[in-house]
Amino acid sequence: DDRVGLEYDLVASFARDAKPVVTFKSERHTFDADLADRSAWTAIGKGAKDWIDAVDPGSAACRDFAALKPVLSGMRRQAAVRPVGLYYSRTANAMQARSYGSTTDCGPDSIYRVYELLRANGYAVTFVTDRQILDAKAPGLGRIGALFMVDAAYVPSNVFAKVKGWVRAGGTLFADAQPGIYDEHGYSQSLFFPLLGIT
Numbered sequence: 001d002d003r004v005g006l007e008y009d010l011v012a013s014f015a016r017d018a019k020p021v022v023t024f025k026s027e028r029h030t031f032d033a034d035l036a037d038r039s040a041w042t043a044i045g046k047g048a049k050d051w052i053d054a055v056d057p058g059s060a061a062c063r064d065f066a067a068l069k070p071v072l073s074g075m076r077r078q079a080a081v082r083p084v085g086l087y088y089s090r091t092a093n094a095m096q097a098r099s100y101g102s103t104t105d106c107g108p109d110s111i112y113r114v115y116e117l118l119r120a121n122g123y124a125v126t127f128v129t130d131r132q133i134l135d136a137k138a139p140g141l142g143r144i145g146a147l148f149m150v151d152a153a154y155v156p157s158n159v160f161a162k163v164k165g166w167v168r169a170g171g172t173l174f175a176d177a178q179p180g181i182y183d184e185h186g187y188s189q190s191l192f193f194p195l196l197g198i199t
Contacts (some may be wrong), residue, residue, distance in 0.1 A: 084148060085147050133163065149180070
């Protein structure tokens with residue numbers, strides 16, 4: 001179920017001020033009708049608009065889900081509170097030895113694993129890119145309640161400056177080991193350490 005939410009949140013976060021995602025098709029293979037029903041309704045809560053159930057097409061949830069499609073297709077999910085943001089950097093993805101990989105990456109410091117952990121604890125989650133942080137016209141950091149920098153060894157210095165200002169103004173930053181130890185050119189930097197209280 002988190003896979004559905006993750007893909008919806010990732011795509012939707014890149015489409016700010018653009019046409020919202022209105023359809024998400026997924027599929028769950030199971031012989032357990034209760035599990036299929038739970039998965040279908042959980043997918044609705046995470047943004048799904050369409051559902052294909054290859055094994056249990058007669059389940060009550062799937063019939064109800066199909067009946068709701070005209071309503072769901074015009075809706076866009078809204079969080080009750082500001083979501084937390086996962087930093088998703090093209091620079092970090094391109095330059096580090098291990099890129100962000102795929103949603104099946106099993107590393108504990110993967111942004112996908114952190115996404116699952118946050119969602120499991122009830123947090124609304126979105127992704128935030130360098131461009132969104134730097135764009136003065138976009139809400140960027142203003143639309144999130146906290147920023148998680150996971151597996152991001154390379155952080156552009158101009159992005160750091162924006163994050164620093166946001167933290168100084170009351171924003172909350174979480175980071176794993178060695179955040180932003182290199183800039184966008186691959187040169188060492190230690191800008192994040194004092195910001196995080198690391199000596």
